[in-house]
Amino acid sequence: MAKIRWGVLSTANIGTEKVIPAMQQGAYCQIDAISSRSLEKAQAAAAQLGISRAYGSYEELLADPDIDAIYNPLPNHLHVSWSIKALRAGKHVLCEKPIGLSAAEGQALVDEGRRHPQLKLMEAFMYRHHPQWKLAQQLVADGKIGELRTIQSFFSYHNVDPDNIRNQADIGGGALMDIGCYNISLSRLIYGAEPRRVFGIVQRDPEMKIDRLTSGILDFGSGTSTFTCSTQLTSRQRVNIYGTEGHIEIEIPFNAPADRPCKVWHQRGSEEPERFELETANQYTIQGDLFSQAVLEDTDVPTPIEDAVANMRVIEAILASAEEGRWVELPSTIHAARGACPTESPTPTPAAGRDERGCQPPQSAAG
Ligand SMILES: NC(=O)c1ccc[n+]([C@@H]2O[C@H](COP(=O)([O-])OP(=O)(O)OC[C@H]3O[C@@H](n4cnc5c(N)ncnc54)[C@H](OP(=O)(O)O)[C@@H]3O)[C@@H](O)[C@H]2O)c1
Numbered sequence: 001m002a003k004i005r006w007g008v009l010s011t012a013n014i015g016t017e018k019v020i021p022a023m024q025q026g027a028y029c030q031i032d033a034i035s036s037r038s039l040e041k042a043q044a045a046a047a048q049l050g051i052s053r054a055y056g057s058y059e060e061l062l063a064d065p066d067i068d069a070i071y072n073p074l075p076n077h078l079h080v081s082w083s084i085k086a087l088r089a090g091k092h093v094l095c096e097k098p099i100g101l102s103a104a105e106g107q108a109l110v111d112e113g114r115r116h117p118q119l120k121l122m123e124a125f126m127y128r129h130h131p132q133w134k135l136a137q138q139l140v141a142d143g144k145i146g147e148l149r150t151i152q153s154f155f156s157y158h159n160v161d162p163d164n165i166r167n168q169a170d171i172g173g174g175a176l177m178d179i180g181c182y183n184i185s186l187s188r189l190i191y192g193a194e195p196r197r198v199f200g201i202v203q204r205d206p207e208m209k210i211d212r213l214t215s216g217i218l219d220f221g222s223g224t225s226t227f228t229c230s231t232q233l234t235s236r237q238r239v240n241i242y243g244t245e246g247h248i249e250i251e252i253p254f255n256a257p258a259d260r261p262c263k264v265w266h267q268r269g270s271e272e273p274e275r276f277e278l279e280t281a282n283q284y285t286i287q288g289d290l291f292s293q294a295v296l297e298d299t300d301v302p303t304p305i306e307d308a309v310a311n312m313r314v315i316e317a318i319l320a321s322a323e324e325g326r327w328v329e330l331p332s333t334i335h336a337a338r339g340a341c342p343t344e345s346p347t348p349t350p351a352a353g354r355d356e357r358g359c360q361p362p363q364s365a366a367g
Pocket of ligand 1: 015035074076
């Protein structure tokens with residue numbers, strides 16, 4: 001079977017611990033090279049992960065003619081510049097979330113992508129590819145909760161290490177950029193629309209200056225989405241989607257475990273809740289394979305890169321609202337310009353009986 005030959009920009013934890021091992025299990029991916037600012041680090045990671053080539057600079061990786069696609073898990077301030085360099089080197093690019101430091105920066109990447117129409121480019125919002133989100137989308141689309149009216153989502157962990165990239169304000173740290181981007185992304189995914197206006201409240205760490213506790217309201221017109229994200233709270237993640245006739249609860253919405261089934265509950269009115277146990281799946285493997293298939297078959301990637309810029313516009317609007325203490329409107333052209341969502345059919349397995357609600361601690365370290 002044909003496989004895409006991947007190279008990885010840096011020895012980032014998310015790559016070495018989650019994404020690379022997951023992509024190595026994929027049907028359409030092979031990880032052929034890893035790079036680092038330090039050759040020793042690249043060699044150690046290559047040895048640990050069974051990768052054949054190690055480079056002591058990112059430039060050398062991009063110059064390797066035997067690499068088709070680049071996975072970019074650099075810190076947020078380097079997402080756009082290195083993704084642009086990778087495109088110019090003729091590589092397809094899967095870039096970590098959030099797309100950059102601003103919507104304008106993200107748009108520069110979109111523009112560069114348009115100059116290379118033969119190359120695929122996508123933001124790595126892996127959660128979207130997990131079957132539990134296909135199920136949630138399908139339940140909403142099928143009217144199983146009546147009319148969608150509001151979403152409540154929560155994502156938090158506790159990390160006060162000043163050396164962690166999440167705690168460095170100047171390179172794109174903070175709760176909203178690291179994990180609030182998921183709260184915003186899922187809201188836009190489930191509504192299939194852009195919010196018309198948003199309100200944000202931000203509490204910053206007095207020393208590190210990053211936002212450590214951010215809450216937001218997204219007004220979609222037909223309904224709302226409210227969320228809280230934090231880098232200095234007990235670790236937890238949960239999503240509830242409410243309609244006029246029922247609701248959906250996703251137990252581990254973002255860091256879905258790859259070694260056991262995920263659980264989703266659907267309850268209509270006061271009826272007995274229906275519990276779905278999703279087939280065990282690794283969302284990073286699915287993401288790598290979907291992207292690689294798009295390259296192999298020259299089809300669209302699951303999520304258009306424009307979606308990443310739209311998400312960043314909402315992040316910026318939440319921060320502006322918090323700064324100015326008022327609702328911030330999003331231009332109406334943005335509502336209409338939203339990219340299509342993936343609509344693959346879910347394959348849920350309804351589990352018998354009722355379960356204790358919300359009992360399992362989520363696997364959450366960071367976004
Ligand atoms: N999708 C997900 O599930 C998920 C989860 C976690 C994180 N992420 C995203 O992935 C990215 C990386 O997160 P991470 O926690 O894996 O980061 P990390 O462990 O700190 O790794 C970042 C890597 O970037 C390289 N780097 C280059 N310039 C740097 C600089 N100025 N400061 C620090 N590192 C620099 C370093 O690699 P070398 O020394 O090898 O060059 C470093 O190991 C972030 O954008 C984050 O939002 C996504």
